[in-house]
Structure formats: C-alpha cells, structure tokens
Amino acid sequence: MRAWAIADMDTGVLLAVHHHRRWLPQASTIKLLTAVTAADRVPAMPQHRITRAEAHPQFCTCAGLRVGRRYSRAASLTGLLLPSGNDAAEALAGSDPHGHAAFIRAMNATARRLGATDTHAVTPSGLTAAGAHSSARDLLVLLRAAQANRVVAPFLHKASGPVGPLHGPSHVVYRATDYINIYPTAEGKSGYTTPALNTLVVETPMYTPAGRMHRIGVATLGSPSGYSTSGTRALTVWAAHNYDRLRRVGQLPHLPRNARGGHASPDPTLGVR
Template identity: 40%
Template sequence: MATAVCAVALMLTPGAAVAIPAAATPVTDGCPHRLVPPPAVDTSEVVAPGSTTPSALPVPAQTVGGEKLAACGVITDPAAGPVPDRLTSAAWLVADMDTGAVIAAKDPHGRYRPASTIKTLLALTVLDNGLPLDRAVVPTAEDWGQEGDACGMGPGGRYTLRDMLTGLLVVSGNDCAHVLARELGGVPATLAKMNATAAQLHALDTRATTPSGLDAAGMSTSPYDLALIFRAAMGNPTFREIIAKPTYHFPGYPPRRDVPGDPDHPGYDMQTSDQLLLNGYPGMLGGKTGYTDDALKTFVGAARQGNRTVLIVQMYGLSTSDDNYWTQAQSLLEYGFHAPSAIRVGDLVSGRPTSQSTTESRPTDPASGPATVPGSPRAASTSDHGSTMSKRILIGLVAALIVVILLAVATRFLGRRRS
C-alpha cells in the first residue's frame, strides 16, 4: 500500500533521494495523462470486490484558464527567458498569485495524483464550513491508526480543531485529516464537500477519493487545479496564518492504559514539511508537500518578494542524486519573480461561479468529483448572464415606452371625438 509521507526526508536528505537520471523526466507532449494519472505501481487503487472503479472525469469542452493551457508540453513566452533546466516533474506551473496570470507551465491540465497536497482542499473545506476551531475533539483509535504521517495524538490528550487543522498543514498528519473528516460528517460526506468545493473553483481535473491524499481509485488533480485551490485557500486569513507556521506546539497525551509500561507522551514542537519556509527562503509564505509511491513528489506553495507573489506547483517528480526537489522549487520561484509582469500564457480563474453557471456543480456521489461545468472563467459566465439581463431590461423599457405613446395617441383621438 502506498503511504502518504510528508516528504521531508525524501526531498531533503541526500541519502534518501531517489537516484534517477535527468533524462528520465517524463515527456508529456503527447498528452498521456489527459484523462487519468500514470499507472499505479502497487495495489493501493485496486477496488474492493463488487465495487466499480470510478470512470475518468470528463475533459471540459473549453480549457479552463485559456486555450494555450490545453497544450501538454512546456508552455511559455520566450520573453520570459528559458525555463529552469533539470526539472524532474512531469507537470508544473508558475503563476502570479495576485493577478492570476499563468507565467509558464508544463502539462497544466494533465491529471496526476495529489498525495498530501489535497489536504489544502480539505483545509479550505473545513474553513468554508465554519467549524469552530476552538472546539475540543476526542480522538479515536481509528484516528491515530491511520496509515502514513501522523501528528501523534493518543487517548487522553486534549486537542482542538485548530490543533487538527494546524497538524494537517504543518506536518501533513493523516490522523488529523481523519478527525477533521469526522467533524465534517464522516469520510463520504467530507469527500462530497471537498469535491463540491473543487467544482465551485472550476477545478475540473480534481476528484478527492480520500481526505488525506492516500492513493485510492479515481483520485486525480492537476497543476492548474492545485494552483486554483491553493490560491483560494490563501484568501482565507486562518489558512494563510497556519500555512506560514514553521513550527507549532502539538499537545501530548498521558501513558496509555491498554499498553503496559507505556511512557508519558509529552507535547512537542512540530516542524513544517515545507523546507523553503523552514530554512528561510526570502518571502516564503508557505506550502504543502506530498508523496506516495504512485504520486511521487508533489508540492504547492507561494512566496512574495517586492510587489509580486509567485505561486508554484510541482507534480510527479523526484530528487536525483545531484538535484534536490527543493532546488527545483526554488528555481521555479526565481523564474516567476524574474519574468516580466506582462507575461501571461493563461489565467487562474478567480472567484467562485454563480448559481447560474454551476447548475451541475454538486455531485450526488460523494467521490464522484466535480460535474461538468463551463470551463470558462467566472468573468465570462457572469458577463454573459449580465448581458442577457441587460437585453431583457432594454426590451422591457422599449415596450413600456411604446405603450405610453399608444395611450397618449388614443386619448387625444378620443378627446377630439368627444369635442
């Protein structure tokens, strides 16, 4: 079974780096992942007997963010200069987070597994649903028994939803993800809410099938969608505050009564898995890492320097023996900061669509993901609606004026007949 790990060791520790030659970087020009992610390398996505593997999400008729982003190779403007070399990610994206301009990308709508970067969508869903972060929560054995990275909760510990949300984003705790899912109504209800949020954001390549990012059949997102989700989440002050924390004191718990000789488990200062933030990269606002055997390394994050905020996404990548994934992340940020402000190969659509443009946006199947909705930016859908309303108002005014004129003529005619 693939495990979701925070990827600190895999991304930073030379001894743990997976050695692959730079030439092994996947070529995506032929759009091999237009519909589904790369093949799984283990059994994590094998469905239970009697269950059906989810079908691929439909590809929107209009490319979200602009038609240039329909390409699957490297998309760039020569005026921005050459893109960084030695990038091992199959797909990546660089954007101006403030303006929404996509500066450059590779396979931006290619579908890949998010691993723990999907926790940004879970966090946004928690915040959107207004859960009180000071609420006390009682963890269960199912929570602390979750596979993969954990914050380290246990019986008898005193925790709040803020602890859970912070542990989710800082150290990628799958135990915290399970607690938050329960607070949102259970895993199926949480997946339905996460996928509805994705649909509202026009993240149409995204389907969450686990709250934590552990691989499961049907899971997918894209660099473009992760950029949309992270940008929306950064608009929430609480998310922005938590994702910027390099450390956080997580509560401990007393010795377990069911384990003879179990010692005390004191609280500890957890450290973020975002090594750019932890190591003081200038202007780093925060980011979210991810790794599974099937997803490989993933990352979404942003930094601000001067008057520009650059957002980057990396998917399906690895460190090589002489090329660290954090070095690659830094090179993408630098590329974004040095690109002329006029560079724009596409757009991150902003805002959430109106009800008129999302009549199919809420799926009935909790894990079905977003239904097919228009792939154009919100501005286009709302302006079309506004244009239609304006025409109706104008027609109504003209009709009213004609009625007034006819009444005036009739009154004058009748007056003459009576005189």
C-alpha cells in the same frame, strides 16, 4: 517533472505551463483542500473523539493525535499543515457533523466551487486511492484559496506549533516543507507518495529586475527525488527574472468575493538558487 505551472498569485495570470491540466496523483498537497473544507465544516471546538483508525491510519506521517481525545480545529489544522499529519486529516474529516463521507463530498464540492475542476478527492490525507487526482493548475487554485481563508491562512507561515487534546498536554510539531524552511517568506505545501513522486505548490514574493514585487506561484507534480525544492526554486527565480517579458498563457479562477488573508513579505534573495 511530469507537470508544472507558474502564476502571478495576485492577478491569477498563468505565466508558463507544462502539462498543467494533466490529471496526476497529488499526494499531501490535497491537504490544502482539506483545510479549506474544514474551515467551513468543522466546529472550532468539536465534540468528536479520535478513533483508533483516525489516530493510526494505514500509512502514518502523523501529528501524534491520541485515541479517545478531542482536538480543537486549530490543533488539528496545525497537525495537518505543518508536519502533514495523516492522522490530523482523518480527524478533521471525522469531526464533520455529518461524518467522514460527507466531508469528502464537501471537499469535492469545494473544489468545484473554487474552479479546481481537475481535482477529485477520495481521502482527506492525499494517500494513494483509486480515482484521486489533481493538476498543477488546480494546486495553484487551492493554494490561493487557502491563503484567502481567514481560518487557514495563519497556519501557512508557521514554522512550528502546539498539538494537544482539549484539557490535555500538548507537544510541538514542525513544518516539513523543505522549500519554505529554506525560503521562509514562501507559503505552500509539499507531498510525496510512491505513485505521485514529489509534489509541491508554493507562493514566493519576489522582486523583478524592474524593482517591483510579485507573488510568484509555482506548482510541480512528479518531481524525482532531490529535485522538488531545487526545480521549483529554479522556476520561481526564472519567472521573476523574466516577468516583464512573459505573456499570459491562461487565467486561474477568480477568488471568492469575501476572500481575505495575510501574505508574506517580499523575498530579498532574488536569484538565490
């Protein structure tokens, strides 16, 4: 992997790092920032109608949004965070009352407010774009913010959900993050582009050998094919097994004071790789 970071997601203490502040392409993991920004900027029932460019982005891992129809914020977030729909990302940006460009500016303002100072968004989808980057450390910041956001948090542990326009038929989409499908107590987001390779940020409740549960967060950037899930799991299990021997190597920014969200149950399969 090009970079990784491990943290206790309850305390924000960084437990181990490797190039954790290196600026790298982050692919679809940026959709966590898109979701948090949309929770603040996009009305629950927007009046925006989906354009052809939004429904058919240049590269489409898509949720199936239809041109000319309107979608609730919940439907768009489902399409964004489960199948990682680039059309849903563009639709949320387009639904900003002040337009797409204002939404991108708000994404970057949100990143700064959260303390994700290694992050710069250029697109809401995470597709390759000049100047776009994040870091392993910042992906953990963005995941904590998404988990703490009362609008976004419920979508992080859904395995499937409906996506359909207002007053129209819906279809079911499914979660595309392999790590969470294998370890369903986890929450997070994956991504892939050719320049970024595989990217992943997840939080897994794990028991330590002392019998205490800790929410272990791991962000990995630049994993070669076939190693994103297994490598991230190996880091998670290693951190849980060695938790009491690890020492603080850094600190994530504090969550906003009004942050509140639900969390998953502990993973009973400590040691399973």
